[in-house]
Amino acid sequence: xxxxxxxxxxxxxxxxxxxxxxxxxxxxxxxxxxxxxxxxxxxxxxxxxxxxxxxxxxxxxxxxxxxxxxxxxxxxxxxxxxxxxxxxxxxxxxxxxxxxxxxxxxxxxxxxxxxxxxxxxxxxxxxxxxxxxxxxxxxxxxxxxxxxxxxxxxxxxxxxxxxxxxxxxxxxxxxxxxxxxxxxxxxxxxxxxxxxxxxxxxxxxxxxxxxxxxxxxxxxxxxxxxxxxxxxxxxxxxxxxxxxxxxxxxxxxxxxxxxxxxxxxxxxxxxxxxxxxxxxxxxxxxxxxxxxxxxxxxxxxxxxxxxxxxxxxxxxxxxxxxxxxxxxxxx
Amino acid sequence: xxxxxxxxxxxxxxxxxxxxxxxxxxxxxxxxxxxxxxxxxxxxxxxxxxxxxxxxxxxxxxxxxxxxxxxxxxxxxxxxxxxxxxxxxxxxxxxxxxxxxxxxxxxxxxxxxxxxxxxxxxxxxxxxxxxxxxxxxxxxxxxxxxxxxxxxxxxxxxxxxxxxxxxxxxxxxxxxxxxxxxxxxxxxxxxxxx
Numbered sequence: 001x002x003x004x005x006x007x008x009x010x011x012x013x014x015x016x017x018x019x020x021x022x023x024x025x026x027x028x029x030x031x032x033x034x035x036x037x038x039x040x041x042x043x044x045x046x047x048x049x050x051x052x053x054x055x056x057x058x059x060x061x062x063x064x065x066x067x068x069x070x071x072x073x074x075x076x077x078x079x080x081x082x083x084x085x086x087x088x089x090x091x092x093x094x095x096x097x098x099x100x101x102x103x104x105x106x107x108x109x110x111x112x113x114x115x116x117x118x119x120x121x122x123x124x125x126x127x128x129x130x131x132x133x134x135x136x137x138x139x140x141x142x143x144x145x146x147x148x149x150x151x152x153x154x155x156x157x158x159x160x161x162x163x164x165x166x167x168x169x170x171x172x173x174x175x176x177x178x179x180x181x182x183x184x185x186x187x188x189x190x191x192x193x194x195x196x197x198x199x200x201x202x203x204x205x206x207x208x209x210x211x212x213x214x215x216x217x218x219x220x221x222x223x224x225x226x227x228x229x230x231x232x233x234x235x236x237x238x239x240x241x242x243x244x245x246x247x248x249x250x251x252x253x254x255x256x257x258x259x260x261x262x263x264x265x266x267x268x269x270x271x272x273x274x275x276x277x278x279x280x281x282x283x284x285x286x287x288x289x290x291x292x293x294x295x296x297x298x299x300x301x302x303x304x305x306x307x308x309x310x311x312x313x314x315x316x317x318x319x320x321x322x323x324x325x326x327x328x329x330x331x
Numbered sequence: 332x333x334x335x336x337x338x339x340x341x342x343x344x345x346x347x348x349x350x351x352x353x354x355x356x357x358x359x360x361x362x363x364x365x366x367x368x369x370x371x372x373x374x375x376x377x378x379x380x381x382x383x384x385x386x387x388x389x390x391x392x393x394x395x396x397x398x399x400x401x402x403x404x405x406x407x408x409x410x411x412x413x414x415x416x417x418x419x420x421x422x423x424x425x426x427x428x429x430x431x432x433x434x435x436x437x438x439x440x441x442x443x444x445x446x447x448x449x450x451x452x453x454x455x456x457x458x459x460x461x462x463x464x465x466x467x468x469x470x471x472x473x474x475x476x477x478x479x480x481x482x483x484x485x486x487x488x489x490x491x492x493x494x495x496x497x498x499x500x501x502x503x504x505x506x507x508x509x510x511x512x513x514x515x516x517x518x519x520x521x522x523x524x525x
Contacts, residue, residue, distance in 0.1 A: 021426065313420055
């Protein structure tokens with residue numbers, strides 16, 4: 001694994017499977033009377049959120065606290081950022097306070113990459129969503145949910161998603177979740193199909209490692225998992241489709257469409273859902289819909305990522321043993 | 332705790348000398364099972380927790396022996412101590428193993444921790460910390476197949492398969508059929524890194 005988690009495309013298959021397997025063990029901590037591990041005791045993690053978020057932020061905070069890290073929450077509202085402070089100055093302030101990791105969400109694509117590579121800080125950087133670029137922990141928790149549901153909890157250990165057919169439906173253009181999922185699912189061997197109106201597909205989508213379709217009904221019977229994406233009105237500056245009703249009729253998932261999916265297929269949504277738009281209440285409340293499960297799994301995945309990035313020694317140079325040989329066979 | 336590192340320890344099995352063979356290991360496990368029954372006056376409330384990887388196999392074998400003696404099922408589980416290690420920051424992150432606590436939990440029970448080799452005692456310290464987060468046993472005891480000495484903490488075993496005086500230049504490797512295809516305990520010399 002690398003020092004930072006910026007993009008799902010940076011993960012190799014083995015990295016991704018290691019994170020999923022680790023998350024499977026982390027999930028068991030939630031069943032214990034004391035939901036806490038001492039692993040990151042004395043480490044400080046800052047949640048640096050320049051954009052609004054409910055579940056990602058709470059999920060990271062829960063994961064950090066379960067691993068006993070010290071957590072500092074920072075949101076752009078009510079901070080010096082609203083007075084005009086730059087990302088660089090904010091980062092250097094955090095560095096001066098001695099933080100070990102920064103979880104960053106930013107409206108500008110590439111902000112986490114800049115933070116990680118600029119030399120402003122030494123801390124590990126974890127991308128919690130940047131603009132329309134990437135949201136790697138979301139892709140990991142989605143893959144984790146798919147592996148649990150489609151392969152099995154114990155049967156899935158060490159496995160990838162080879163040959164599973166995953167369909168992503170909706171606003172691909174503005175979706176960092178879609179980009180991260182396409183990258184990660186491709187790495188894990190799944191066959192990904194994007195379904196969206198042509199106006200909501202980005203330029204260059206034909207170079208992505210996935211299929212593209214404009215027709216939801218013909219894709220549904222060939223899907224093991226269908227992920228509905230929210231139409232991101234806050235990022236829209238033009239008329240991408242005539243009316244909401246028309247979008248909903250052609251690309252929304254309702255009970256009839258769900259009935260045409262294979263019996264084992266699941267419905268996923270990264271949240272927040274807009275009921276009546278991309279998904280009907282009937283589908284959202286059915287037991288094939290994994291929205292709530294995805295939130296639970298998010299905490300396990302983020303614990304796994306934090307543990308794997310922060311829990312061990314840093315590899316300085318490859319080939320140098322990180323510890324004296326003695327500990328290798330300590331009993 | 333046995334070795335599950337990315338780089339295997341610099342020991343080849345070829346020049347290692349067996350100190351316990353399969354029949355010895357079977358006899359030793361039978362003796363430990365009898366000792367547990369004797370000390371626990373029937374082993375009514377015993378819960379066996381193996382420390383991954385080889386401790387878990389030994390715990391399952393002990394559970395079978397205890398069942399033969401007492402004609403009752405003995406709860407057996409596993410306790411991964413990776414997240415509680417004191418040397419986590421000295422080496423690359425380790426993959427986690429499974430923690431499986433039997434259904435009735437460990438509150439008020441006599442927990443017997445099972446491991447293959449007792450060496451510095453640090454693994455057992457970590458296991459005691461881990462137990463603390465899972466429940467409150469009536470008492471905790473420790474069973475090991477081999478005690479090789481060189482303790483770094485005030486920890487001792489209640490049931491010892493074989494006391495094996497070693498030097499720090501030697502390595503002790505337990506091989507079990509479940510994981511390695513054969514039962515044996517090897518004593519080898521640590522090779523100096525090139």
